[in-house]
Amino acid sequence: MTLDSNTLRQIPKGIWVLGFVSMLMDISSEMIHSLLPLFMVTTLGTSVFAVGIIEGLAESTALIVKVFSGILSDYIGRRKGLALFGYALGALTKPLFALASSTGIVLTARVLDRIGKGVRGAPRDALVADITPPHLRGAAFGLRQALDTVGAFLGPLLGVGLMLLWANDFRAVFWVAVIPGMLAVTLLFFGIQEPERSHSEERINPIRRKNLQRLSASYWWVVAIGAIFMLARFSEAFLVLRGLQAGIPIALTPLIMVAMNVIYAASAYPFGKLSDRVSHKGLLSLGLIVLIAADVSLAQSNHWSTLLAGVALWGIHMGMTQGLLAAMVADTAPAGLRGTAYGFFNLMSGLAMLVASGLAGFVWDRFGAATTFYTGAAFCLLALAGLVCQPEIAQPGSRINKIS
DSSP states (O other), X not given: OOOOHHHHHHSXXXXXXXXXXXXXXXXXXXXXXXXXXXXXXXXXXXXXXXXXXXXXXXXXXXXXXXXXXXXXXXXXXXXXXXXXXXXHHHHHHXXXXXXXXXXXXXHHHHHHHHHHHHHHHHHHHHHHHHHSOGGGHHHHHHHHHHHHHHHHHHHHXXXXXXXXXXXXOHHHHHXXXXXXXXXXXXXXXXXXXXXXXXXXXXXXXXXXXXXXXXXXXXXXXXXXXXXXXXXXXXXXXXXXXXXXXXXXXXXXXXXHHHHHHHHHHHHHHHXXXXXXXXXXXXXXXXXXXXXXXXXXXXXXXXXXHHHHXXXXXXXXXXXXXXXXXXXXXHHHSOGGGHHHHHHHHHHHHHXXXXXXXXXXXXXXXXXXXXXXXXXXXXXXXXXXXXXXXXXXXXOTTOOOBOOO
């Protein structure tokens, strides 16, 4: 699974632009989000309970907005404008964090930031599908996800470095985070040319029943599989908590997420490219097997070496499955309903993630960390059984070499 230069050359320029836009915005966001709980508790005097409420409200808002933005992008027949608005709204919230003098201002900034994320998510993914030939969709989604994930680990590293350099000056770091956010918006504005729709294409009202019925059983199967995957893979925050149990100092526990995202970024494009050539069902099944191995490894021991192995396997699983699921949505949804399709997919996956993380927290408190990860492995086995029983979905423009 090497980075084939020929395949990389075939990927449209717009995918590279969208990847670097995602990377810049993730650097901006993660510089703030990795420090925000500490800023609220230490500088603003916010309670930990209030921090949890703010995060829950913010993420729930993003889930709801994703559906409406996807539907709207299909209705107006344009993707770039909505994506640009979402990125711009996210960038414009960054100064609010630096200026915040109360928890209320932080709440406002977080909710607006997540609205921006919700607005841009589905139209951006639909735009990736629109500008990529069908036989390269797996590689394209994998490349965009890889660049996005590079930002997810560069942001916290830059934030930690600046905190050390500037003696824990949160506000100064938050001001620096404004720069990559604005660069992301500028790059998207000048770097992407949205493909023109054919004049013969009829504008679609996605919320009409007859149009929603065009979303096939194959698409809804992909939605169901995505939700089941989320039930089997709860929040990565539990990896950090496991790191604390392994004796890693509190100040260094964010490096667990950095390590996971490095592996995720390194594997997303190679596995995305592979998904264009092999059975989707087989690769998803293999991804679940890797996640089972990660859960068992994390459940077995608190030793740092076992923890590292589990985190590495978790990152590989993410690289194997996330871009693939996004490509499968594109393959099974009509072109005129892709925004709507991504909106519903993201909503159901996000709700499943909330349920899974709540269940994982309950099991952790009542029965301990090991039981939490064993429970995750059990959900994986259920998902694997369901996946094996389902027929293979046809892959447009690709050669399917069965690996299941």
